Amino acid sequence: MPELPEVEVVRRGLEQFVVGRRIETVEVLHPRAVRRHEGGPDDFAARLTGRTVDGARRRGKYLWLPVGDDALLAHLGMSGQLLIVPRDLPLSPHVRIRFAFADGGADLRFTDQRTFGHLLVAADGAELPPVMAHIAADPLEDAFDLALLTKRMRTRKTGIKRALLDQSLVSGIGNIYADEALWRAKLHWARATDRLRSGQVAGLMAAVVDVFTEALKDGGTSFDSLYVNVNGESGYFDRSLNVYGRAGEPCRRCGALIRRDPFMNRSSYSCPVCQPRPRTGRW
Ligand SMILES: [Zn+2]
Numbered sequence: 676m677p678e679l680p681e682v683e684v685v686r687r688g689l690e691q692f693v694v695g696r697r698i699e700t701v702e703v704l705h706p707r708a709v710r711r712h713e714g715g716p717d718d719f720a721a722r723l724t725g726r727t728v729d730g731a732r733r734r735g736k737y738l739w740l741p742v743g744d745d746a747l748l749a750h751l752g753m754s755g756q757l758l759i760v761p762r763d764l765p766l767s768p769h770v771r772i773r774f775a776f777a778d779g780g781a782d783l784r785f786t787d788q789r790t791f792g793h794l795l796v797a798a799d800g801a802e803l804p805p806v807m808a809h810i811a812a813d814p815l816e817d818a819f820d821l822a823l824l825t826k827r828m829r830t831r832k833t834g835i836k837r838a839l840l841d842q843s844l845v846s847g848i849g850n851i852y853a854d855e856a857l858w859r860a861k862l863h864w865a866r867a868t869d870r871l872r873s874g875q876v877a878g879l880m881a882a883v884v885d886v887f888t889e890a891l892k893d894g895g896t897s898f899d900s901l902y903v904n905v906n907g908e909s910g911y912f913d914r915s916l917n918v919y920g921r922a923g924e925p926c927r928r929c930g931a932l933i934r935r936d937p938f939m940n941r942s943s944y945s946c947p948v949c950q951p952r953p954r955t956g957r958w
Pocket of ligand 1: 926927928929930931946947948949950
């Protein structure tokens, strides 16, 4: 799945190239791409044709374009991409939806090789699409409330990494960034949230913001002028990872060998010295 910095890159691209433009035609080339849109492909197209894109917004890994009171909501899945391409460029075989604009400029094309992603129009979703009401603010949003998160973490009996991945507490943090932030904050992933001091939660969230900000610096600010895309496997931020995927390699802070533990059908990477195991953790 794409992570928050990659989705933010797409949001910035859409803001630059799509916002303020009027949609002239919408062609749904594969019905699976709108399978979650209640009215089906024709209704999807009808609700967007002639509308102007008012903005490009994001919460966590979710992206939406306000159009009037409604929103065009994008779930990119594993392989979905939103591309800004010249209007006369032939359609590639994986284009699922094509948006052409009244100004005659570049198209917006949703391509998805594996069709796991999808788009839908959320009625009255311009401010916040209703399906996202249960998703908490992410640490880069103005709406993010550290005091509230601290309070909720400390009343919950769970491990700190599970809490970081829980979208009802804080959104936008995936497995990779959770491990990277925990390493920076020198906290083991199984630390019990109800035993954390508020300064530790603040330090951890500052580490999350640092990791996101650095990833955006690496890959997030430059894209060529007519080609914007997101791809969960692009990995432009791989170079700057300190623990994730580095099992058996030396910690960049202390030299101890990074260890890998199984965690929720995935893995957790940590430094045994910088991030000692808690005696009473929550695994
Ligand atoms: Zn270390």
